[in-house]
Amino acid sequence: MSLHLTDVTLTYPDGESRLTALDRVTLDVPKGSLTAVVGPSGSGKSSLLAVAATLITPDHGTVTIDGTTTTGMTRGELTDLRRHKIGIVFQQPNLLPSLTAAEQLQVMARIDGRSPAKARTRALELLDAVGLADQAGRRPHQLSGGQRQRVNIARALMNDPTVLLVDEPTSALDHERGAAVIDLITRLTHRQAAATVLVTHDRTHLTAVDRIAVVRDGRLRLPTPAG
Amino acid sequence: MFVAWRDLKFAKGRFALMGTVIVLITLLVGLLSGLTAGLGRQNVSAITGLPADRIAFDAPGGGQDLSYADSTVTAGQWLQWARTPGVTSAEPLGITTTRATAGDRSTGVSVFGVRPGSPLAPGSGEIDDGSVVLSTPAADDLGLKPGATFALAGQRLTVAAVRGDASFSHTPVIWTSLTTWRKTAPPAAADGPTATVVALSTDSATDTRAADEAAGTRTVSREDSLSAIGSYTSENGSLQLMRGFLFAISALVIGAFFTVWTIQRSADVAVLKALGASTAGLLKDALGQALVLLAGGTLVGTGIAAALGALVAGSAVPFLLTPATVLFPAAVMVLLGALGAALSIRRITSVDPLTALGSAR
Known part of the structure; x- marks a missing residue:
């Protein structure tokens, strides 16, 4: 398994008591598969994604990324793990305004200390894979919403992550563009052999995913095959 | 410096404005330093030359x-x-x-x-x-x-x-x-x-x-005896105080600029942290950006001060143009400016990468 959450519990302070965001959640995501996590707003989807992304340490339970258990890791070690093993597709594209589409991807390789020439080649390959080869020199304000989201997806794949975490990627897109984005994520998951978790409250585009898990009130119902 | 260089090119207006402020403060400090040294020499050179x-x-x-x-x-x-x-x-x-x-x-x-x-x-x-x-x-x-x-x-x-x-x-x-x-x-x-x-x-x-x-x-x-020259202590003290205030003002202005700039960039910093950028790397990037701005502004300001100093040095204006009067204030400007910027930029350490998840842009 590339992503393995075992008995994860996460609580937040809520006045004098604590609110349980995730309640003994266990989730296994194998390589090359796309698992959709669906549920209503406030059900714990985003918390699950944040825990899997190592951005929050759970109160209880373990997170294992590509065989590495994150329990007890320092902040620096978690940052290294995110850089090498985890790709994140944000709900909003979150592109840096001063960078072109190619540079949005190259910055990931620069953070990782890779050579500029190799980084540029890889960035152009990925932009080609998401259908933006001819937009490589454009900045975010020169791209459409769908194009920005595709740059967001390509950026997440730049460091060849083992785990791909996708947060509500269609929330700002119309139906047609949303379907195209989900289709793209599915294809890239299989092509890159990534263990992908797609968090969404919208079930309309989920015909192509491998499994669907439902989260409600912090509890996860075991994934079932889609379709 | 990957992001820093591109920010400098992208936000030209903002950085040009700040660069101009640094040029003007450096010019003022440079001219004041030359004038202070020139007036000081007129006051004490007969004693210091003994x-x-x-x-x-x-x-x-x-x-x-x-x-x-x-x-x-x-x-x-x-x-x-x-x-x-x-x-x-x-x-x-x-x-x-x-x-x-x-x-x-x-x-x-x-x-x-x-x-x-x-x-x-x-x-x-x-x-x-x-x-x-x-x-x-x-x-x-x-x-x-x-x-x-x-x-x-x-x-x-x-x-x-x-x-x-x-x-x-x-x-x-x-x-x-x-x-x-x-x-x-x-x-x-x-x-x-x-x-x-x-x-x-x-x-x-x-x-x-x-x-x-x-x-x-x-x-x-011999050096301590200079304070026995009636006008020297008060004159030199006043000019040095003005110069000191200019140094302090420059550090504060640069610090204020980078405070606002860092706050504006907080969302970008959160995204980069979430994607795996280390805090040390981001700090280095931001400080490098501040140093480029400071070095550029100080270089231009010092150049103009030196040129103006060379023009007036032979006239009735007691302006002393030496490496000490030109380069020392420039070095202090860069040092204090970098300190002001560093204090502002350190807030990068407190940016939570979690805010990148679900943060609207």
Whole structure:
């Protein structure tokens, strides 16, 4: 398994008591598969994604990324793990305004200390894979919403992550563009052999995913095959 | 610096504005530094140029501070110092300020009286009771050349030579014999020939405290004696205070700019952290950006200050253009600016990458 959450519990302070965001959640995501996590707003989807992304340490339970258990890791070690093993597709594209589409991807390789020439080649390959080869020199304000989201997806794949975490990627897109984005994520998951978790409250585009898990009130119902 | 360079190019307007502020502050600091040094030189160069390491003043009574204007040393005090073990040279030096007149030209001068042959004065071998050595500014002000005559406090004197550019208390120096000087400034004490101070060259064996007690003097280093020039401390202190405030203002302005800039970039920083950028790497990137801006602005500001300084240096404006007056303030500007920027940029450490998840843009 590339992503393995075992008995994860996460609580937040809520006045004098604590609110349980995730309640003994266990989730296994194998390589090359796309698992959709669906549920209503406030059900714990985003918390699950944040825990899997190592951005929050759970109160209880373990997170294992590509065989590495994150329990007890320092902040620096978690940052290294995110850089090498985890790709994140944000709900909003979150592109840096001063960078072109190619540079949005190259910055990931620069953070990782890779050579500029190799980084540029890889960035152009990925932009080609998401259908933006001819937009490589454009900045975010020169791209459409769908194009920005595709740059967001390509950026997440730049460091060849083992785990791909996708947060509500269609929330700002119309139906047609949303379907195209989900289709793209599915294809890239299989092509890159990534263990992908797609968090969404919208079930309309989920015909192509491998499994669907439902989260409600912090509890996860075991994934079932889609379709 | 991958993101920093691109930010600099992308947000040209904001960085150009800040760069202009740095250029203007550096220009102001550079001009003020040159002016401070130039005014200081006009005030003290005759003293700092003396071949002596200590200056003995008549010990003032009643807790008064040392003063070149008030000190009068007697022949007895001078001879006491000359006999002191470890003193390799004890030269009496008389100082007073008066007016010199040549034809229709007249100017205020400082008269420095020395013994003929004294190492204190340039060309002292040419000084006698009727001949004097003029500093170049004095000769220029009076329009005199060697061999010419002029009047000094009622005495008719001949210019033996024009040497050096010594000034004291903003007036050019005329080197005379002690006899000529005494006629300019009659001695206050009755104990034989007098001077204002004794210029000393000493070695490590000199017991200054014991010698001061024996001679009734108070001895300080040549540099410390500058505070005994009435106008020097207040004038130099005021200008240095202005310069200090400018340095502080520059650090605050740069700090304020980078505080706002860092807050504006917080969402970008959160995204980069979430994607795996280390805090140290992001800090290095941001500090590099600040240093590029600072170095560029300071370089341009210093260049303009140096060019303006070179233009006015030969005129009546007392501007001193040296590496110390130009490069030192530039280095301080960069250092303090970097400190201000670093204090602002450190808030990058507190940006939570979690905010990148679900953060709207």
